[in-house]
Amino acid sequence: MKVLVAMSGGVDSSVAAGLLMEDGHEVVGATLKLWGGASDSGCCSVADVDDARRVAQMLGIDHHIFNYTEEFERHVVAPFVAGHAAGRTPNPCIECNRHIKFALLFERAKRLGFDAVATGHHAQVVSRDDTHLLARGADDQKDQSYVLGYLTEAELSLLLLPIGAMTKDEVRGHAERLGLRTWNKPDSQDVCFIEASKGREVFLRQRLTVTPATIVDRSTGDVLGTVDAAQLVTVGQRRGVVPGRDGEKRYVAKVDLAASRVEVGRLDEVMVSALALDASSITFSHQRLEGGTEVFAQWSAHGRPQRATLQSSPSWSLTLGAPARPVAPGQTVVFYRVDEPAIVQGAAIVASA
Amino acid sequence: MASSKSVDKKGPAVGSDAVRPRYYFDHAASAPRRDEVAEAMAPWQHGVVGNPSGSHRAAREARRAIEEARDEVASFVGVQPGGVIFTGGGTESCDLAIVGVTNHHRRHHESSSIVVSRVEHHAVLDAARMMARDFASVRLRYVEVDSDGVVDLESLHEALTPDTAIVSVMTANNETGVRQPLDAVSSITNAAIPGGTVLHTDAVAAAPWLHLPTVTATMDMISICAHKIGGPVSSGALILRNPVELDAVVPGGGQERGLRGGTVDAAAAVGLAAAVRATRQELTEVCDRVIDFQNKLCSALVFLPGVEITALGASRLPGTVHVTFKDLASDELLFLLDQEGVFASAAASCSSGAAEPSHVLAAMGVDPERARGSLRVSMGAETTEAEVDALIAILSSVVYRLRAEA
Numbered sequence: 001m002k003v004l005v006a007m008s009g010g011v012d013s014s015v016a017a018g019l020l021m022e023d024g025h026e027v028v029g030a031t032l033k034l035w036g037g038a039s040d041s042g043c044c045s046v047a048d049v050d051d052a053r054r055v056a057q058m059l060g061i062d063h064h065i066f067n068y069t070e071e072f073e074r075h076v077v078a079p080f081v082a083g084h085a086a087g088r089t090p091n092p093c094i095e096c097n098r099h100i101k102f103a104l105l106f107e108r109a110k111r112l113g114f115d116a117v118a119t120g121h122h123a124q125v126v127s128r129d130d131t132h133l134l135a136r137g138a139d140d141q142k143d144q145s146y147v148l149g150y151l152t153e154a155e156l157s158l159l160l161l162p163i164g165a166m167t168k169d170e171v172r173g174h175a176e177r178l179g180l181r182t183w184n185k186p187d188s189q190d191v192c193f194i195e196a197s198k199g200r201e202v203f204l205r206q207r208l209t210v211t212p213a214t215i216v217d218r219s220t221g222d223v224l225g226t227v228d229a230a231q232l233v234t235v236g237q238r239r240g241v242v243p244g245r246d247g248e249k250r251y252v253a254k255v256d257l258a259a260s261r262v263e264v265g266r267l268d269e270v271m272v273s274a275l276a277l278d279a280s281s282i283t284f285s286h287q288r289l290e291g292g293t294e295v296f297a298q299w300s301a302h303g304r305p306q307r308a309t310l311q312s313s314p315s316w317s318l319t320l321g322a323p324a325r326p327v328a329p330g331q332t333v334v335f336y337r338v339d340e341p342a343i344v345q346g347a348a349i350v351a352s353a
Numbered sequence: 354m355a356s357s358k359s360v361d362k363k364g365p366a367v368g369s370d371a372v373r374p375r376y377y378f379d380h381a382a383s384a385p386r387r388d389e390v391a392e393a394m395a396p397w398q399h400g401v402v403g404n405p406s407g408s409h410r411a412a413r414e415a416r417r418a419i420e421e422a423r424d425e426v427a428s429f430v431g432v433q434p435g436g437v438i439f440t441g442g443g444t445e446s447c448d449l450a451i452v453g454v455t456n457h458h459r460r461h462h463e464s465s466s467i468v469v470s471r472v473e474h475h476a477v478l479d480a481a482r483m484m485a486r487d488f489a490s491v492r493l494r495y496v497e498v499d500s501d502g503v504v505d506l507e508s509l510h511e512a513l514t515p516d517t518a519i520v521s522v523m524t525a526n527n528e529t530g531v532r533q534p535l536d537a538v539s540s541i542t543n544a545a546i547p548g549g550t551v552l553h554t555d556a557v558a559a560a561p562w563l564h565l566p567t568v569t570a571t572m573d574m575i576s577i578c579a580h581k582i583g584g585p586v587s588s589g590a591l592i593l594r595n596p597v598e599l600d601a602v603v604p605g606g607g608q609e610r611g612l613r614g615g616t617v618d619a620a621a622a623v624g625l626a627a628a629v630r631a632t633r634q635e636l637t638e639v640c641d642r643v644i645d646f647q648n649k650l651c652s653a654l655v656f657l658p659g660v661e662i663t664a665l666g667a668s669r670l671p672g673t674v675h676v677t678f679k680d681l682a683s684d685e686l687l688f689l690l691d692q693e694g695v696f697a698s699a700a701a702s703c704s705s706g707a708a709e710p711s712h713v714l715a716a717m718g719v720d721p722e723r724a725r726g727s728l729r730v731s732m733g734a735e736t737t738e739a740e741v742d743a744l745i746a747i748l749s750s751v752v753y754r755l756r757a758e759a
Contacts, residue, residue: 062691066684067709111758112688 001115002026009048011175011182012120014055016162018178029056029063034072035193055180068100075099081207084231087257088330092191093147102155116160123148124164125156132156134344139167146301149334149347150283201232217244218265233262235328271323277316281349296336299327305336376740378697381731387583393627397620405617415619422626426590429629430575431566436593438609439622443557443578446591447476450553450574453599455484458518465518470496470504471716477521501667502531502717513545520552524559528700528713530673531664539571551597562670573597584628588621639734643671646741650674653745657752678726681755689751700729
């Protein structure tokens with residue numbers, strides 16, 4: 001097969017390319033240039049492009065750089081900023097996968113005559129009865145099925161995930177065996193367009209108008225203080241929140257930008273038993289799920305799946321099997337099968353409660 | 354891509370380069386190295402090569418080779434040999450002109466202005482921006498261009514102030530091949546500023562095609578480089594037609610009249626000289642031939658769907674054809690052309706190698722969506738009619754294929 005491998009310069013996608021070559025495929029590497037601004041981490045720095053190019057040279061495959069800077073700004077960065085301005089906390093990596101890697105890159109790969117696109121994600125494509133299902137990666141610690149939760153048959157049928165069945169140690173072992181210089185490169189953890197040394201706050205403050213808000217204790221009505229930038233407060237966070245009058249820790253339960261008010265409470269007060277879902281965002285991987293379906297739900301990249309029940313009326317929501325820390329609107333929740341917890345069934349964005 | 358021959362290949366080869374024909378249409382990025390250049394450089398690349406600043410025989414031999422090279426380069430541009438400063442390439446030449454002249458000026462004046470066209474190469478733009486950023490007394494003024502990318506002489510006139518340290522307008526643009534009216538730039542500048550100012554022209558892109566003694570006759574400083582005319586990379590010269598006061602950018606050692614420190618590379622100087630000699634000898638003949646190719650190419654490409662030939666009505670270099678395709682992406686065009694063995698360019702690229710939005714097209718007012726479908730094909734002395742025919746056939750099929758898939 002003729003395969004286009006999305007190479008970030010990291011060890012996972014490098015090994016993915018190497019293994020596909022060993023399997024006898026005709027492999028071409030592509031690195032996406034996504035972010036035009038300053039970056040010290042993630043997958044779009046010049047150093048990462050250099051790593052990807054050098055790995056491709058060592059493997060003896062052609063390597064191309066595709067510039068998606070404008071599209072990235074339009075589909076990922078601008079909505080990320082707009083989301084915060086509206087009191088939501090979107091996941092930019094998921095949006096990038098959705099709108100850039102698995103939309104624009106897939107379309108381009110088809111136009112350029114490729115049979116498949118491969119990435120170095122820790123997740124697996126399982127084919128069953130002429131359909132393709134997305135499953136968790138074999139390395140539970142590194143699983144990335146969450147960030148691919150929106151993929152459906154159209155993308156999954158063209159997608160190869162060569163390292164999804166391996167542990168990270170096995171991947172590094174292959175990298176060393178293949179003589180790839182990225183074999184011991186640290187994993188990138190950060191959002192690629194935000195400088196790790198400066199952080200999300202600095203980035204957002206440059207791009208949006210922040211307004212102050214009063215911090216109010218949800219149960220007592222006590223005013224505990226103020227924040228200068230309500231748009232940068234995330235539901236569920238504890239960091240930076242002052243304790244209550246009783247001296248106990250407080251967590252953010254709700255950010256009300258219109259009222260310039262941040263509601264906080266003790267953990268037992270803020271726990272939620274249901275998540276509202278944005279109906280227009282709900283995507284089913286294969287089969288449409290009806291209200292009442294039991295699922296495993298995961299709502300953060302490194303979270304654990306929890307038992308939950310999907311509800312379709314009066315509006316789409318998720319009833320949680322056990323109370324959980326509040327989840328910020330804009331975050332993505334991915335559904336997995338109850339009878340086969342590795343298989344992804346769909347995804348949706350958490351709406352404001 | 355061109356360096357794939359040096360890559361250690363492992364695993365199954367994907368279409369060996371040996372069987373894949375190559376059609377090189379990226380002369381404007383780097384021209385094929387001429388045989389006579391390699392031959393001229395060979396004696397200076399192995400064994401004892403004396404330091405030309407020394408006093409013994411080996412040093413004198415190296416010095417003589419460099420001075421002969423200097424004579425050759427001087428006559429290529431039509432200046433006295435003393436005006437040639439050997440540098441490490443076109444970018445360094447432009448940097449020395451902009452930074453060197455501005456630094457000297459600002460040490461003697463309260464304020465200094467740098468005037469450059471919007472379509473200059475980044476060698477000039479980035480040097481000028483750096484000076485304006487680093488020194489409060491330095492201001493940068495841009496000269497606008499028209500929709501063909503030709504400098505607007507009204508805008509030039511408005512940009513000129515009595516404190517102008519240097520005016521830099523390129524001889525011809527590296528992306529589009531569009532020529533600039535240097536004589537008019539000179540007369541307007543001299544009329545506007547009593548006593549005149551320093552006029553620099555980046556002639557890197559123009560050097561393969563134009564008779565520089567005539568075309569740059571009114572310019573005080575001219576930058577050229579070797580690898581656009583079949584010489585080695587990292588070799589160029591800043592050429593002073595008239596006495597100009599400037600500071601060194603790389604001080605140390607006093608070489609090149611104190612304007613560029615460091616041991617002069619005899620091989621690089623000899624390579625540049627061999628390249629200018631060959632270019633000068635065949636200039637008329639190559640131009641006549643390539644103008645025919647340019648016409649043939651434009652006549653064929655104009656029938657492709659969604660195409661627009663950039664600055665068709667302007668005076669352009671013979672070797673460059675720049676086009677934009679509506680609704681197509683440069684990345685995809687270049688990918689498929691590369692697969693078919695056609696090596697071309699989007700003309701603007703960044704340090705990572707990705708195609709970048711072009712500041713030249715933006716200055717010309719080209720719609721950004723259209724600019725995304727840019728393609729530059731550039732030809733040279735080695736280009737054959739058979740290659741041009743192959744390019745027309747392959748480019749047409751690639752464009753129709755992408756249109757069908759879209």
